[in-house]
Amino acid sequence: MSVTEHSKSELEQELAxxxxxxxxxxxxxxxxxxDAALFGEGLGLDSIDALELSLEITRRYGVEIRGExxxxxxxxxxxxxxxxxxQENRTK
Incomplete structure (x- = not known):
């Protein structure tokens, strides 16, 4: 199945x-x-990417993801x- 055949929810699309x-x-x-990994062999994100993404998620959805x-x-x-x-933790 190609990546484009995977369906995303509305929230998954927003996050992507x-x-x-x-x-x-x-x-x-x-x-x-x-369903692919975001780090390593998957999308190849790193810890700085996780921090930046966490800040955006906090701003947009009110969900705090702490580094520790x-x-x-x-x-x-x-x-x-x-x-x-x-979805489980959003306040906005």
């Missing part, structure tokens, strides 16, 4: 757009597989995992 814009990624939102949170590996595992965390 924020990632491309805030992190200045050289991929389109259609190229971001919602033991759940961060799970929260940032994929776009789908991130969207799930934001």
């Amino acid at each position: 757009e924020a990632m491309v814009r805030v992190l200045e990624l050289e991929v389109s939102t259609d190229e971001i597989d919602p 949170d033991d759940r961060n590996d799970r929260i940032f595992a994929s776009l789908r995992a991130l969207a799930s965390h934001v």
Whole structure:
């Protein structure tokens, strides 16, 4: 299945757009597989990217993701995992 065949929820699409814009990624939102890893072999994000994305998520959705949170590996595992965390904790 190609990446473009993966369907994204509205929130996953919003987060993918924020990632491309805030992190200045050289991929389109259609190229971001919602189940693929965000770090390492997946999208290739790093800890600075996670910090910048966390700040955007806090600003836009009211969800604080702290750097020392033991759940961060799970929260940032994929776009789908991130969207799930934001959906469960959003205040905006």
